[in-house]
Amino acid sequence: xxxxxxxxxxxxxxxxxxxxxxxxxxxxxxxxxxxxxxxxxxxxxxxxxxxxxxxxxxxxxxxxxxxxxxxxxxxxxxxxxxxxxxxxxxxxxxxxxxxxxxxxxxxxxxxxxxxxxxxxxxxxxxxxxxxxxxxxxxxxxxxxxxxxxxxxxxxxxxxxxxxxxxxxxxxxxxxxxxxxxxxxxxxxxxxxxxxxxxxxxxxxxxxxxxxxxxxxxxxxxxxxxxxxxxxxxxxxxxxxxxxxxxxxxxxxxxxxxxxxxxxxxxxxxxxxxxxxxxxxxxxxxxxxxxxxxxxxxxxxxxxxxxxxxxxxxxxxxxxxxxxxxxxxxxxxxxxxxxxxxxxxxxxxxxxxxxxxxxxxxxxxxxxxxxxxxxxxxxxxxxxxxxxxxxxxxxxxxxxxxxxxxxxxxxxxxxxxxxxxxxxxxxxxxxx
Ligand code: ADP
Numbered sequence: 001x002x003x004x005x006x007x008x009x010x011x012x013x014x015x016x017x018x019x020x021x022x023x024x025x026x027x028x029x030x031x032x033x034x035x036x037x038x039x040x041x042x043x044x045x046x047x048x049x050x051x052x053x054x055x056x057x058x059x060x061x062x063x064x065x066x067x068x069x070x071x072x073x074x075x076x077x078x079x080x081x082x083x084x085x086x087x088x089x090x091x092x093x094x095x096x097x098x099x100x101x102x103x104x105x106x107x108x109x110x111x112x113x114x115x116x117x118x119x120x121x122x123x124x125x126x127x128x129x130x131x132x133x134x135x136x137x138x139x140x141x142x143x144x145x146x147x148x149x150x151x152x153x154x155x156x157x158x159x160x161x162x163x164x165x166x167x168x169x170x171x172x173x174x175x176x177x178x179x180x181x182x183x184x185x186x187x188x189x190x191x192x193x194x195x196x197x198x199x200x201x202x203x204x205x206x207x208x209x210x211x212x213x214x215x216x217x218x219x220x221x222x223x224x225x226x227x228x229x230x231x232x233x234x235x236x237x238x239x240x241x242x243x244x245x246x247x248x249x250x251x252x253x254x255x256x257x258x259x260x261x262x263x264x265x266x267x268x269x270x271x272x273x274x275x276x277x278x279x280x281x282x283x284x285x286x287x288x289x290x291x292x293x294x295x296x297x298x299x300x301x302x303x304x305x306x307x308x309x310x311x312x313x314x315x316x317x318x319x320x321x322x323x324x325x326x327x328x329x330x331x332x333x334x335x336x337x338x339x340x341x342x343x344x345x346x347x348x349x350x351x352x353x354x355x356x357x358x359x360x361x362x363x364x365x366x367x368x369x370x371x372x373x374x375x376x377x378x379x380x381x382x383x384x385x386x387x388x389x390x391x392x393x394x395x396x397x398x399x400x401x402x403x404x405x406x407x408x409x410x411x412x413x414x415x416x417x418x419x420x421x422x423x424x425x426x427x428x429x430x431x
Contacts, residue, residue, distance in 0.1 A: 002232045003044040004075025006066045006101075008059070008082050008093065010367075011360050011412045013048030016081045016222040017377040018386045020044045023229035024241025029388070030374040031367060033066050038073075040374065043229075043238055045070060051097070052087055053145045059093035060100040067104055076237075077216065078105060079228065084116040084221035085135060086128055086153060087146035088160065095160020098194065098219050102163075105216040109188040111168070112157055113208060115199035116223030118383075122200045126154045126167045153196045163193025170198035177210035184211065194219075202226055247378035247389045249431055250407040252353025254308035255300070256421050259340045259362030261313075261320045262413035268358065269314045272421045277303050278310040283323045286335050293342050300347055308425055311343055314358070337362055341369035348392070353406050356424055360412035367410070381409060381424045382416045 003025065007013035013029050020027045025043035033047055034040065047066040051059035067078055080101055088094045094112070102110060115123045120131045128151050130138035135151035150156050158165040166187045172179050180197075187195050197208055209227015212218045213235075218228070232238035258269055272278055279299050286292045296311050303309050313336045315323070323332050344355060344366045355370075357363040367390075375388035388408045409424050417423065 001040070001042060001045055001070070001074045002076050002237055003079060003228060004067070004070025004073070004077070005044060005046040005079040005081055006063050006070070007046055007048045008052040008097075009050060010048045010364055011410070012081060012083060012222065013046045014377070014386070014388075014410060015384050016225055017044070017046045018380055018384060019222045019225040020046070020229065021244045021377050021386065022380065023226060024233070024244045025229050025238060026244045027377045028374050029377060031372060033062070033069050034374065036069070036072070040073065042376070043232070043244070045073065045075070046081070051093060052083070053089055054093070056092040056096040059097050063097045064100055064104055067101055077218065077228075079225070080217065080219040081222060081225075082114065082219070084114045084119060084121040084223060085130060085138070085140050085148060086114045086156060087140075087143070087148065088156065089146055092160050094219070095157055098217070099161050099163060101217050102193070107216040109184060109193060109195075110215055110217045110219055111184070111195050111197045111208070111212060112153065112165075112219045113197040113199055113224055114153070114221035115205065116221045117199065117201050117205070118223065121221065121223065123153065123196065123198045124200060125169060125198060126196050127151045128153055157194060157196060161194065164191055166190070166192035166195045168195045168197045170200060170204070173198055173204045173207055177207050180207060180211040199223070206230065245377070245379040245386070247376060247387060247407070247431070248405065250353050250389065250405060250428065253304045253347075253351060254354035254356075254425055254428075255304065255344065255347050255352045256308060256310040256312075256356040256358070257340050257344050257362065257366060258310065258312035258314045258358035259336055260359030260411070260413050261315055261317070264414040264416055264418075265314050265358045265411075266316060267418045268416060268420045269310065269312050271418045272310050276310065276422075277307060278312065281311065281313045281336065281339060283313060283327065283332055283336055286339055287327055293339050293346075296343050297346055300343070301350065304347065304352065308354070310421065311340070312358075313340060333361065337365040341365040345369040348406060354425065354428055355406055356409045356411065356421055358411045363410035363412070367408075370406075372408070375408060379427065381427060382420055385409060385411045385415050385420075387424070387427065
């Protein structure tokens, strides 16, 4: 392993892994920290944690454990990945985790750069923009868990760490990797421990990547990952970059599960349902205790050997509001997630080998129910959503003959074109 990554949430980890694969690194995403001694054959491993909004002490402990596992598995550089909108609570966790990782790695200087120009996140003179808006005017100031009320990242990060936080400005970045490295050296000599780095374009991210080649720890959004694979190539450590997205061929029945109610998913479910088998789960029937899961399984089992089927709870905002009003937001969410996850795991036990899941929370529940521990990341279906191959833990009674590998596509809310489901399945058939 060359690059060891620690991501503070699950979908962010997939996003990062997808970037690294596009950069030519064979990448595996793990869910949580693998058991000691687990061997993973990959150029990069992304350990996904759920540490964005947990108490800082917990985030530190988990991140350090992930770092130790990655280093024991051979990682030469550690990358701490957070959201491209620098999502943090008042207490952290970006600063405290970066601090702890620096101490662990004996590193006296690192950078922080959430910029992701492809997704309209840019940093200019230390201020984070979302499109044309400052972070604190972008809607992020109202986020329920991580309200971002200040766009000045030097100030935000400084409030989370005792190390001095400086700035490497865009004029230095545009001057090239040598100039930027010199700026890092100057900041370090002046007693700064971290620097926010400006970035407005992918070219800037490549420059930043090159300037970070020798840093034991790099921190940033997934955009920064654009510039990191080239360092390993230049050192002669990453040779075969042409096959990073290759996955083993998976054949077998296909299932689509959708619990996302975002606009894009509503359109995708509508498009699929026009001509392909689709079954809607009724939250009220679930709440009444009707055998909704069992009925869905009967319906699916009659069809799935012949053609892919969709089972969904996806609804319009008005329908969702009505359900939430009657059942409560969290209770409704959990009830539906549990039902969809049970359906997915029962059908996978039956022999489903290709699974598309729409919805961030929904996918979290599905992956948990399947007992998936790690996923090899393959080709991109639509921006930010790759096919992955997951190795499941076999449940008691399942023989090896059942085959433990399944192709997985986990699509959060607004990702993907209208024909996403059909397009994703066609990609596997063509492979
Ligand atoms: P997204 O990625 O689009 O945000 P998530 O799966 O993260 O999707 O979140 C959608 C949430 O809405 C889940 O908790 C899901 O169980 C819930 N949900 C799905 N369908 C309905 C519905 N018809 N009414 C109310 N809540 C729903």
